[in-house]
Amino acid sequence: MFLLPGIVLSTAVIVVPLLMTVGISFTRWQGIGRPEWIGLDNYSRLLADANFWASFRNIGLVIVAMAVVPTLLGLVLASALYDHVGRAYGDRTASALRSGLYLPQIVPVAVTGIIWAWILHPDYGALNSILADLHLEILARNWLGDPRYALYSVMAVLIWVQLGYPVVMFMAGLQRIDPELYEAADLDGASWWQRFTRIAVPLIRPEVYVVLVTTTIAGLKIFGQIFVLTRGGPGNATLVPSYFAYRNFFERAAVGYGSAISTVLTVIIVLLTYVFLRVQARDERLGGW
């Protein structure tokens, strides 16, 4: 009885639309009139579409910027903040620095876009004007407008956005570690690097998994940052699957094709989550953490 509202609403808002999208992906449909059944045509067209491949290549780099780099940097930063700053200067200093790193996480996506589109603007942006002040005009670029640099600029923005999340998570995880372990390591004359690689990293493995899973999925789903920064351009230099689908839905009225893109993306996300959960479960069973 208590399950009823949840099941009914989820069915109406999630299951039915999901199945509809899968169904539409086998049709040609402009959003009005009758969808025309074309079987797997949309999917075979996808495989031959350069934009599709570009969007998946780009999403790979987006994941590097949203999951891999922040996790690695976050491990070092969290450990430095907890193990060094926290011990030598007190927890308040460490948590003040942590809050500073976390601030970009609470800035709404649209605002992130406004801030960076302006900072990276070729004519009146702050970055190029700082470079000019330093007499480094030679380094000034059309950061978001040049297909050679646009994706890297977007990646830099994404690292800026994401970094605070792993730092907060890892610092919380480090608090779980028995301080005696560190003291014993200190007595044995372990260096910072040894304490980091032998104690900290293995013990917060669960946090590392959670961060990697959630940020990888967020990376696969990325839409807002791309919409406000580059709209996938220039050309398809920063095109990602979700924006590619959006464009087909609402700009080109190619609903069937957009549905096929979304379906592929959804399958990838579900598979990846499954693999992650399996690996994590096996790791925990083996007592790996």
Added chain:
Amino acid sequence: MAIAPATARRHPDDPPAGRRVDPARRRGGPARHVVLFGLVVGVLLVLAPILVIAMNAVKSPADYASNGPTALPESLHLQGIVDFWNRVDFGRKLLNSLVVSGSVAILGVGLAVLSAYALGIGRVRGRVWFLVFFLVANLVPQEMLVYPLYYLAKSVGLYDSLLAVIIIFTVIQGAFGTYLLSSVFARFPRELLDAAEVDGAGRWRVLWQVVVPASRPTLAVLVAFFFVWTWNEFFLPLVFLVSNDNQTVPVALGVLQGQRIMDATTTSASALLGIVPAVVFFLLFQRTLTRGVMSGAVK
């Protein structure tokens, strides 16, 4: 994009209370300051874009034109913010965002409590499959749902209405909440439930008078999260809320940004107006959230 901040992972043990400065570490040469110095510089670099925005938001256009984006403002010029506020009717967007986020936070948690009560405490048959159902519901990318939802909303006259967005996010956030709360409720002390049953309380009374009051800290954390996540949602509101009067804050800012019709000081003013509510909520909720993590309430 909803990434769970700190509480997505939780810890059974209370973290040690604030450590005091370790006197042994006080020794050592100036080298130990190098790390702190590096970290402070790094954090300042991270904060720099936001500081630059705040600085330029309070600059007059003339000041900006003559001194550029990186100079300190000559005087506090708030006209740009006021003008932007009036031009886009920012109060209205704030109200829309508050209505949507507030409703979703309350309704989403309510929905999650009901489902989780059945799954975590009621132990209905096939609960694992229900949990997988709610987990997958939360994983599906929104663009997988957007077109049918858009189509269905249009056909029932809910397109371009706050109600449609409220319903959709209540369900999406509720699915996540169900997944999370089910495991919290599964560990609910049986004695409390049994005692209530002995007193002759029905299932509704047990829910409202035993389970909900006892889980209040967890529910507060969920309300806070749902509120902030919904506040920052961009994709579905962008598709659904097309008219000016219905836009939420992120949509209004994102659309204006896309039109690229604003000068630099107005752009900064708009960004600052977008950041301020987010920071206010963060500060308001921070205690709730930390308490949630500390008590290990969110399991």
